[in-house]
Amino acid sequence: MADYEEKMLTALADKYRSSKKDSKTNVIRRRTKISPSQLYKNYSRNDGDMEQIEAVNQAVFQCSEKGFVTYEMGGFSSEIQNIYLADEKIEEIEHYLETKYGYEPKSVKRQYAEKLISLYGGRSPAAEQECEKLRQALEKNRIPARCRQTEDLLKALVFIENNRNDLYLREASSLIYGDSKYLEENVLGPVCRALRECLGRPCGEMELEDEILEEYHITREKQKLCLKGDISIYIGGRELELGAFPGGIEFFADELDRMDRIQVRTPFFMTVENYTSWLRCSSSETALFYLGGYTVRCQRDFLKKVFSDNPTVSFRHFGDIDAGGLYIHEHLCRVTGIPFQMYRMSRTELEDSRFQSCLHPLTEQDRVRLTALRQKKEYGELAEYMLERGVKLEQEIISYYER
Numbered sequence: 001m002a003d004y005e006e007k008m009l010t011a012l013a014d015k016y017r018s019s020k021k022d023s024k025t026n027v028i029r030r031r032t033k034i035s036p037s038q039l040y041k042n043y044s045r046n047d048g049d050m051e052q053i054e055a056v057n058q059a060v061f062q063c064s065e066k067g068f069v070t071y072e073m074g075g076f077s078s079e080i081q082n083i084y085l086a087d088e089k090i091e092e093i094e095h096y097l098e099t100k101y102g103y104e105p106k107s108v109k110r111q112y113a114e115k116l117i118s119l120y121g122g123r124s125p126a127a128e129q130e131c132e133k134l135r136q137a138l139e140k141n142r143i144p145a146r147c148r149q150t151e152d153l154l155k156a157l158v159f160i161e162n163n164r165n166d167l168y169l170r171e172a173s174s175l176i177y178g179d180s181k182y183l184e185e186n187v188l189g190p191v192c193r194a195l196r197e198c199l200g201r202p203c204g205e206m207e208l209e210d211e212i213l214e215e216y217h218i219t220r221e222k223q224k225l226c227l228k229g230d231i232s233i234y235i236g237g238r239e240l241e242l243g244a245f246p247g248g249i250e251f252f253a254d255e256l257d258r259m260d261r262i263q264v265r266t267p268f269f270m271t272v273e274n275y276t277s278w279l280r281c282s283s284s285e286t287a288l289f290y291l292g293g294y295t296v297r298c299q300r301d302f303l304k305k306v307f308s309d310n311p312t313v314s315f316r317h318f319g320d321i322d323a324g325g326l327y328i329h330e331h332l333c334r335v336t337g338i339p340f341q342m343y344r345m346s347r348t349e350l351e352d353s354r355f356q357s358c359l360h361p362l363t364e365q366d367r368v369r370l371t372a373l374r375q376k377k378e379y380g381e382l383a384e385y386m387l388e389r390g391v392k393l394e395q396e397i398i399s400y401y402e403r
Contacts, residue, residue, distance in 0.1 A: 003101075004039050004040070004055050004056050004058075004059035005059040005062065005063060006097070006100075006101045006103075007039050008034070008039055008056075008059055008060065008063065008069070008083060009063065009068060009069075009093055009096070009097055010097060010101075010103060011034050011038060011039070012032055012033075012034060012069065012083070012085040012093075013085070013090065013093055013094055013097065013103070015032050015034065015085075016032045016085055016087060016090055017090075017106045017143070018142070019032065021087065031084045031085070031087075032084065032085035032087060033082045033083060033084045033085070034082075034083050035081070035082055035083070036053075036056050036057075036060070036079070036080050036083065039056050039059075040052045040053065040055075040056050043056060043079070044079060056080070057080060060080055060083055066096075067086055067089060068085070068086055068089055068092075068093050068096070069083055069084060069085060069086060070083075070084045070086065071083050071084065072084075091105075094106070106143060109143045109147055110138065110143060112147060112148070113134050113137075113138060113143060113144070113147055113150075114138070116131070116134060116147075116150060116151055116154060117131045117134055117135060119154075120151075120154040120155075120157075120158055123158045123162075124157055124158045124160075124161035124162055125161060125198050126157045126161055126194045126195050126197070126198035127154050127157040127158045127161070129194070129197070129198050130150065130153060130154060130157065130194060131154070134147075134150070149187075149190075152177075152182075152186065152187045153187060153190050153191060153194065155176055155177070156176050156183060156187055156191045157191060157194055157195070159172070159175065159176045160172065160191065160195070160213070160216045160218065161195075161216065163216050163217055163218065164217065165217060166217050166219075167217060167218050167219075168218070168219060168220065168221045169183065169184060169210075169213070169218060169219065169220045169221065170183075170184070170221060172218050188210060189209065192209045192210050192212050192213065193209070195212050195213075195215075195216075196209075196212050199212070199215075205334065206300075206334070206335050206336070206337055207335070208295070208296065208297050208300065208335060211297060220296065220297070222252050222253065222254060223252070223253040223296060223298045223299070224250045224251065224252055224253065225250065225251055225252075225253050225256075225289070225298065225299065225302055226248060226249075226250050226278065226289065226290035227242055227248055227249060227287070227288070227289055227290075228242060228245065228246070228247065228248025228249070228278075228282075228287070228288050229242065229243065229248075229264075229266055229269075229283075229286060229287030229288050230242070230243045230264070230265040230266050230284070230287060231243070231262065231263065231264050231265065231266075231287050232262075232263040232265070233259055233261075233262055233263075234259065234260045234261040234262075234263070235255070235258050235259050235260060236258060236260075237260075243265075246282075247279075248278075248288070248290075253298030253299075253301075253302065254298075256298065256301060256302055256305065259305070261309050262305055262306050262309045262310070263309065263310070264287050264306060264309075264310045264313050265287075266283075266284070266285055266286055266287045266313070267285055267286075267313065267314060268283075268285055268286040268287070268313065268314050268315075268316055269286070269287045269289065269306060269310070269313050269314070269315050269316070270286050270287070270288055270289065270315070270316040270317065270318055270343060271289045271290075271291040271303070271315075271316070271317045271318070271332065271340065272288055272289065272290055272291060272317075272318050272319070272395075272399075273291050273292070273293065273317075273318065273319030273320060273325060273328060273395060274292075274319070274320070274394075274395055274396060275290060275292065276396050276399070277318065277395050277396055277398075277399035278290040280396075280399040280400060280402065281318070281399050281402055282402075283402075286316070289302075289303070289306075291317075291319075291328070291332070293328060294328055294331050294332075295328075295331060295332050295335050295336065300335050300336050303336045303338060304336055304337070304338070307336070307337075307338045314341070315338050315339065315340045315341065316340060316341050316342070316343040317329050317332055317340040317341070317342055317343060317345075318342075318343040318344055318345065318395060318399070319342075319345060319395055320392070320393070320394050320395050321345050321346075321349055321350060321382075321386075321392060321393040321394075321395070322360075322366065322386075322392035322393070322394070323365075323366050323369035323370050323373065323383075323392070324369075325345065325395070326345075326370075326373050326379050326382070326383070327369065327373070329342055329345070330373075330376070330379075344395070344398050344402075345382070345395075346382060347381070347382060347385050349393060349398055350385065350386070350389070350391060350393055354397075354401060355393060355397055355398065358393060358394065358397045359391040359392070359393055360391065360392050360393070360394070361390055361391065361392075362386065362387070362390045362391065362392055366392060367387060370383045370386055370387050371383075371387065374387065
């Protein structure tokens with residue numbers, strides 16, 4: 001069971017510290033408050049867990065006895081309506097949270113931000129730009145959100161902007177963090193956006209965000225392209241017939257520059273999100289390309305050549321029926337400029353009796369992402385259905401029945 005005392009006091013302290021009251025710029029004085037539903041979302045629902053609801057109540061009562069909070073009851077019910085912070089006790093509350101739960105008071109966060117500025121300020125253009133943002137926030141008595149993650153960003157910016165050696169992405173990550181995957185898995189997006197902001201070079205419509213790293217002698221590792229189907233590749237005056245390899249082939253992406261022409265003899269060319277489904281799928285009507293997630297540069301360039309060389313072929317994409325799968329499709333269409341139609345990614349699959357045992361419930365993050373996708377015409381109906389039913393589906397079970 002959640003520790004509702006920690007959750008409640010942390011939420012109230014963080015809310016106070018991010019308010020205008022703390023920076024002394026408030027005009028209208030409002031009490032710092034949260035509702036019990038912010039601690040346990042089903043607090044006010046009839047189907048709420050009574051044990052959880054009672055745990056919330058007890059946490060409020062105990063903190064009220066300590067003088068940390070006050071509360072008000074709702075109408076004629078026995079439910080707590082609102083929980084209010086005793087603002088004058090903020091430092092005492094932070095000390096209590098620090099001692100009992102390891103909470104970081106604002107004073108400690110401020111010292112940490114000041115340390116970052118002294119360590120990284122002026123060491124590279126983009127790092128200095130990020131440090132200036134920290135300075136401006138501190139002048140307003142604010143601590144930027146995710147301040148701890150800012151050090152990872154600054155480390156990368158200083159290294160990348162001062163790099164003069166040709167490096168692969170994972171080599172750079174090892175040199176920065178001592179971990180070959182850390183940069184790619186945790187910091188790459190913010191790093192690339194900071195570099196682009198500093199250079200005044202926003203990401204183009206058909207450009208990938210991390211292509212900016214090439215300006216600093218850093219490239220991704222050699223990528224492989226996976227294909228199968230009735231396709232011929234003409235390279236150096238020779239013809240390679242992929243149809244002779246029913247399981248498909250892999251080749252390094254840097255061979256693309258040597259390819260004269262790619263001829264697709266099937267009416268359809270389809271990208272497939274997951275490897276298991278790529279292995280399973282087989283059709284005399286469709287050539288198949290393993291995507292593996294969001295499109296990287298070599299895949300984009302290869303797909304654009306396939307599209308250019310085969311104007312009569314129809315392009316499809318087959319992926320998971322979830323928020324991630326829809327965003328992968330959107331990204332694929334955007335960076336290639338190719339109108340990929342979605343294949344087996346519809347309400348029909350979600351309602352198919354064969355797949356009902358494989359449906360998964362949506363997470364809160366799924367709901368946030370699907371709500372955004374609901375505004376887009378091509379995804380609106382499907383996203384609406386998924387939100388209403390609270391379901392999503394991985395493509396592997398669909399491809400299994402494609403045999």
